[in-house]
Amino acid sequence: MRLSRYFLPTLKEAPSDAQIVSHQLMLRAGMIKQEAAGIYAWLPLGLRVLNRIEQIVREEQERAGAVELLMPTLQLADLWRESGRYDAYGPEMLRITDRHERELLYGPTNEEMVTDIFRGFVKSYKQLPLNLFHIQWKFRDERRPRFGVMRGREFLMKDAYSFDIDEASARKAYNRMFAAYLNTFARMGLKAVPMRADTGPIGGDLSHEFIVLADTGESQVFCDKRLVEMAPPGNDVDWNDLQSVFDERTALYAATEEMHDAGAFEAGTPEENRLTARGIEVGHIFYFGTKYSAPMKAKVAGPDGKDTEVHMGSYGVGVSRLLGAIIEASHDEGGIIWPDAVAPFDVVVINLRVSDEGVNAACEEAVAKLEASGKDVLYDDTDERPGGKFATADLIGVPWQLTIGPKGLADGVVELKRRATGEKQTVPLAQALEIIG
Template sequence: MRLSRYFLPTLKETPSEAQIVSHRLMLRAGLIRQEAAGIYAWLPIGLRVLKKIEQIVREEQQRAGAVEILMPTIQLADLWRESGRYDDYGEEMLRITDRHKRELLYGPTAEEVVTDIFRAYVKSYRDLPLNLFNIQWKFRDERRPRFGVMRGREFLMKDAYTFDVDEANARKAYNRMFVAYLNTFARMGLKAVPMRADTGPIGGELSHEFIILADTGESQVFCHRALVEMAAPGPDVDWDDLQAIVDERTGLYAATEEMHEPARFEAETAESDRLSARGIEVGHIFYFGTKYSKPMNAVVAGPDGKEAPVHMGSHGVGVSRLLGAIIEASHDEAGIIWPESVAPFGVAIVNLRPGDEACDAACEQAYAALSKAGLDPLLDDRDIRPGGKFADMDLIGIPWQLVIGPKGLASGELELKRRATGEKVTGSLEALLNRLSA
């Protein structure tokens, strides 16, 4: 991509409404624009990152055996009446009436819709287990939307729904999602701490939320240090033998300040093993048995021919929220520091003198080579001062900056900067391109 032909509306000043780091940097770096309270337009750079996060989530769901569908954003109120949640959900639900006076709503979640889909097609235990997932926009009418995409009203969410013949199999499905989440967040360069959580309006008795640590996080987190230091299970984990992995992590202390358990934290954990930090919730998984299948008559015939409600779970990841959470965990005074797996571009090529024949030719050579290597370069060919280019590249957080100018070309010593560490190396264009490609 050539920046002279791109849309990158960066800001020098921080908008007054932005209270936290991620909101400030997303506005300044031109990732989003607020259209209404808690509702944002996604601009090109922000959309590129959002799509990369979404793809990692998708791949790990599919690796865990989930099948993707796409459910509507607008749902029938009658489905929610069947489950008993329509009147219980509260003012966060945006209720709508169409021209035929039918009562609808903008979905805050999709348990009712997916249960309706399931009961229409699945009738036998032979068709189980089943895991359907959906990456779709949701809407919750927050009383006080704030903190940008961290607590907006419209948000992109991955929600998966598992269907099993009994509780034992449903808990195996729960464990598969538990491990898939650890791998998902690890691929984004994040350390995720799982902890028991309240089930809230979703319901059920078993639930874990996944917290990533960030100095500017919304919650105080208390946990065993080993939970943060443990590596993710990885892609080759045996999906049929997950209990040991789940037991290992849930057997160690973890709680948030809202759980009011600091005394237990001090009683159970040796002082050298204690970690207290700030954290941000980015995922939540639930097992709720027959809470929805029973009132909505989602039943299957078992081996004995008798019908029984299926056991269900739901598993959410805040896809758009993750973008803000990554920034909260990875930034400095100059701007965003993207992990390479989700960065909008892999390498920024900074042309210090557009119009100079040698500089232009070297930049074109670099652009072609890096594109061929799959490194997704951004060529800053704008006719502005070098200081403005460096400031923008630091602000938007591209992992590598290849700086090409007349002096460097003449001496054979061009500069390559790593955004995360500030480390700089020099060398010929060929040497630096080889380093990046390797």
């Protein structure tokens, strides 16, 4: 992508109402623009990162056996009356009346709708286990939206819903998502710790939040610090038996403020391992049994031929919020430092003199070779001054910066900089391409 033909409206300074660094950097890097309180347009650079995060979430859901569908943003109020949540949900639910005076709502979550889909089609235990997920825009009418995409009103969420014949099988489904989440966040370069959590308006009696530690986190968390460094289970696991993955992590103390038990924390965790920190919730999983299937009559015929209410769980990832969480965890004074897996581009090629045909030719050769090897390349072919180009490249956080100018070319070299470390190498183009890989 040529920067001269792209739309990357960077800002010298963030608006003063942006309080946290991720919000400031997303505005400065031209990733988002606020359209209303808690409602954002995703500018091209922001959308690229959003898509990459979404794709990682999708791949890990599919690896764990979940099947993707897509439910609409608007739902019928009557569906939520079946579960009793229409009245219970409160002012965070955006309620809408259409031209025929029918009551709709902008979905904040989809337990009712997916249960309705399930009961419409699935009649036998032989069709279980089933896990259906979608990645769709949601709306929660937060009283005080803030922190950019971290606490927006219109936000992108992955939500999965598992259906099983009994609790034992539902626990396996829960463990599959538990493990998938560990892999998902690790792929994005995040250290996310599962913590025993309150179930809130979703309900149920088993729930974990996945928390990224960050000073700007909205909630206080308490955990054994060994959990922070524990490696994810990886792909080479038995998806039907993940109890050990679950047990290994839940044996150590980890709880959000609402669930914290100071006595248990001190009794069970050696002092040197006790960590009290701020955290950002990036995922939340629930097992809630028949809370929705019972009132909504989602039943299947069991092996004995009798109708049985299915046991369900739901599993959310805050896809748009993850951008904020990743930036909070990975930035410096120059700007964002994207982990390779979610970066909007793999490399930015910086042309130091666009009036020089030799430099242009060398840059275009570099871009062509990088693209031929499958890299996403941003080519800064603008007539901005070098200092401005370097500042932009640092700000937007692309992992590799390949700088080509007339002096280096005369010596047969280019400059390759790794954004994360700042390390620079002056090498021939071929060698730079090899290092980028």
